[in-house]
Amino acid sequence: MRRFLLSTLSILLTIFLIGCSNAKETDKTGTVDQEKSDVELVVSAAASLTDALVELKGPFEEAHKGITVIYNFGSSGKLATTIENGAPSDVFLSASSKDMNDMEDKELINSESRKDFAENALVLITQKDFDSAISSFEDLNTATLDHVAVGEPGSVPVGRYTKETFDSLDLWEPLQDKLVLSSDVRQVLTHVEMGNADYGVVYSSDAFVSNDVKVLAEAEADWHEPIVYPGAVIAESMHQEAAQQFLDYLTGDEGKETLQKFGFK
């Protein structure tokens, strides 16, 4: 009994200590960062922007001494919800106008700072070494495939655009039993990369960074709502000026160049 109590106590103590040590660590880094720079800029950005933004971080901080950029990547809808609930954030970069409109309606962003900084296209992809029988969206039909991976249209922006595209081609209904609805665009890519889904529909920027897929076709622009990426300064941000500087940098030459490098338009 005594041994049992002792071991239980020591386990609890260990867990407690691990918890404490973590707390201390974050405290420390927090103070160190403050000494190093005056402003810590939190940028909440759509997950599809990850690679481009990570590359932009260095040059931006180089050009703007005293500003440290911290990214918070996630799906646009989720980010909007967390910002609405008071998560600290200075800049919001969304993958859909819809989420940004909602934020603007609720006066959570600075309306005059809002600007579209990138565009994207919808592409049909397949696994790199899959000998595809089709080469366009119109060729998709139940006879030529087992499964198509797409985003879930209710919650994932890329899924919404895909549904619009398929609807304008009268494909959604007939293909319904073949559509694997995924919880984000990365999952669509994984299904296609592993060869489990014959085809998938993702943004051209996603297809661009994956080495295991090839693009078969690009959706016509009038098949779906335009895919634009709006950015804005959060109304409650304590660093309005630095946030605006980041947006200006993103929409400037360097920003555009980097975004294009990663498949955006």
Add this chain to the structure above:
Amino acid sequence: MLDMDYSPLLLSLKVAAISTFVVFVAGVFIAYMLAKRDFFGKSIVEALFLLPLVLPPTVVGFGLLILFGKKGWIGSWLLEWFDFQIVFTWIGAVIASIVVSFPLMYQSAAAAFESLDERLSNAARTMGASEWRVFWFIVFPLAWPGLLAGLVLSFARGLGEFGATLMLAGYIPGRTDTIPMAIYFAVESGQMENATFWVVMISTFGFSLILWVNWWSKRNIRRFTKS
């Protein structure tokens, strides 16, 4: 009633029932085989059986994709020889449920068999009972309360399985949408009415199941102590 599709309920019950059956038979068999035996590496084998219990569902799902995917070790073989695809079908959901609920069944069964009084089985053996008879007439009835607990836990775990299922079975409405998936995507797309319906449904079901098992085992213990 809400205007909605009830297929997730039927599918969830089907998946959980089949997976529980497989898990029960396999769990009882393997646990019994290992229970009274000691061999080199037994703890390693047991740790492997219990691994899905502690791994994140995404890890289990990824592992299953590697095994059962179209290009996977087992998946490609099944596809080639039997033209049978597991990924993105309801069978995939069954396999995910089996893998995550097996540890629960194994653990309950192993505990039940370990605590049995070996002398009872030996007494039967001295009277000439075959191993088969000993198992069915002595071991199984005595271990039943523990086995039942494992059975119920496995069923509940199979019913609630989400992470690995989403990866292996995908989400194809009308085909592979179990209740947990219906809830997840309803919440994500803001259909709170739908989500609430399924949440109430699955919670009520789980609650009744626990109540029933508690009542049943108490009644059993009472009967046992009386005689």
